[in-house]
Amino acid sequence: xxxxxxxxxxxxxxxxxxxxxxxxxxxxxxxxxxxxxxxxxxxxxxxxxxxxxxxxxxxxxxxxxxxxxxxxxxxxxxxxxxxxxxxxxxxxxxxxxxxxxxxxxxxxxxxxxxx
Numbered sequence: 465x466x467x468x469x470x471x472x473x474x475x476x477x478x479x480x481x482x483x484x485x486x487x488x489x490x491x492x493x494x495x496x497x498x499x500x501x502x503x504x505x506x507x508x509x510x511x512x513x514x515x516x517x518x519x520x521x522x523x524x525x526x527x528x529x530x531x532x533x534x535x536x537x538x539x540x541x542x543x544x545x546x547x548x549x550x551x552x553x554x555x556x557x558x559x560x561x562x563x564x565x566x567x568x569x570x571x572x573x574x575x576x577x578x579x
Contacts, residue, residue, distance in 0.1 A: 466490040466568045468560050473573030480550050480577070486543040486560035486570055494538040496564060500545045502556035502575075509559070513545060528554075550577045 472484040497516040503509040513534035514523045522534050533546040557572040
């Protein structure tokens with residue numbers, strides 16, 4: 465069955481960087497576009513990055529454009545989110561998502577940006 469497992473979250477100071485990973489299994493990873501979302505307490509889940517296939521085109525909302533980079537390694541069945549110049553408002557639980565007939569989410573990884 466489809467499984468997504470996020471990792472790489474943690475506590476970082478403002479201006480710092482983190483790289484999140486999402487290990488995927490149970491489907492042909494290279495054939496599907498994937499996304500990263502985040503959800504802060506009391507807020508709706510929001511899209512932060514998408515990578516399409518084929519071609520690998522990416523999209524970001526203005527709130528993270530220029531700071532976040534989504535990428536994938538099809539040989540490792542892994543999705544990444546490089547986050548630079550982190551801000552306190554980036555604090556949230558981060559999730560990866562794929563739609564393979566149905567929508568699948570990982571369990572999330574917590575990112576906290578605080579001094």
